Amino acid sequence: MSNAPLMPMATAVWLVENTTLTFKQIANFCNLHEVEIQGIADGEVAKGIKAYNPIISGQLSREEIELSSKDENRPLEIKDTDIEISSVGEKIKKYVPLSKRQDKPDSALWLLKHHPQLKDSQIAKLIGITKNSVTSIRNKSYWNYNNLNPKDPVAMSLFSQKNLIEAIEKAERRIKREKKEKEKKTSNINKKIYV
Numbered sequence: 691m692s693n694a695p696l697m698p699m700a701t702a703v704w705l706v707e708n709t710t711l712t713f714k715q716i717a718n719f720c721n722l723h724e725v726e727i728q729g730i731a732d733g734e735v736a737k738g739i740k741a742y743n744p745i746i747s748g749q750l751s752r753e754e755i756e757l758s759s760k761d762e763n764r765p766l767e768i769k770d771t772d773i774e775i776s777s778v779g780e781k782i783k784k785y786v787p788l789s790k791r792q793d794k795p796d797s798a799l800w801l802l803k804h805h806p807q808l809k810d811s812q813i814a815k816l817i818g819i820t821k822n823s824v825t826s827i828r829n830k831s832y833w834n835y836n837n838l839n840p841k842d843p844v845a846m847s848l849f850s851q852k853n854l855i856e857a858i859e860k861a862e863r864r865i866k867r868e869k870k871e872k873e874k875k876t877s878n879i880n881k882k883i884y885v
Contacts, residue, residue, distance in 0.1 A: 694720065694721040694768075695719065695720060695744050695747075695749045695750075695768055696742070696747060696749065697742045698720040698721055698722060699720070699722070699726075699730075699736050699739055700736075700739050700740060700741060700742035701719075701720055701742050701744050701749070702716050702717075702720040702722055702726070702727055702730055702736070703730055703736050703739050703740075703741040703742070704741035704742055704743050704744065705719070705720070705744070705755075706727065706730045706731050707741055708741075708743075709755055709759060710759045711755065711758055711759055711766070712762045713727040713728055713731070714727075714762075715758055715762065715764075715765060715766055716766075718765050718766070719765065719766040719768070748769060749768050749769055750766065750768065750769065751769065754766060754767060754769075790846065790847075790848070793841055793843075793846055793848070794817050794818065794819045794848070795819070795823065795827060795832065795834065795838055796838050796839050796840060796841040797817050797841055797842070797843035797846060797848055798813055798814075798817055798819060798823065798824050798827050799827055799838045799839075799840045799841075800840035800841055800842055800843060801813050801816070801817070801843065802824075802827060802828050803840055804840075805854075805857075805858055805861070807858070807861040807862065807865060808857060808858065808861050809861065809864075810824040810825045810828060811824075812857050812860070812861060816843070816848075816849050816853060816854070816857055817843060817848055817849070818848070
C-alpha cells in the first residue's frame with residue numbers, strides 16, 4: 691500500500707477544515723502539492739469535493755493529529771493498516787455493463803450445450819442470472835429462446851476460464867458421487883433379492 695491516504699483530495703479538504711496543521715504537513719500526508727492545499731484553504735481548489743474524515747476510516751488517530759499540530763516539523767504518519775480488498779478464496783462480484791447483460795442468456799445457452807453436466811444453479815452462479823432463467827433456457831421455454839445465440843462467456847469476460855474449470859470439476863465429482871451411490875443401492879437391492 692502506498693503511504694497516501696484513501697481519497698487524498700477529500701482527506702486534505704477535511705484536514706484543512708478541521709485541524710491546525712500546516713499546509714506543508716497536509717500536502718506531505720496526502721501526497722499533494724502545497725499550492726493545492728493553499729487553494730483548498732482559499733476555496734479555489736476541490737470545490738464540491740466532500741470532506742473525508744481520516745480518523746473514522748482508521749488512517750489517522752486524533753493523537754497523531756494533535757502531536758503534529760503542536761510541532762509543525764513533525765510529519766503526519768498514516769496508520770499502517772493495510773486494507774485487504776479480497777482474500778485468496780473470496781470471489782469478487784464484478785460489475786457487468788448493461789451492454790453485456792443481454793449476453794447472459796446467450797452465455798447460459800452456450801454452457802448448456804457445451805457443458806450439460808453443470809447444474810442450473812452452477813450456471814446461474816457463474817453467469818450471474820437466476821436459476822429459473824437457466825432452467826427455462828434448458829427447457830426451451832425462455833421468453834426469448836428463439837433469438838438466443840450461444841456465446842462463450844469466457845470470451846465475453848463474464849467470468850474466467852479458471853472459474854469454468856472449477857465448476858466443471860465440481861460437476862464431475864458430483865456425477866461420480868451420484869453414480870457410486872446408485873451402484874451401492876442396486877448392489878444392496880441385489881443382495882436382498884438373493885438372501
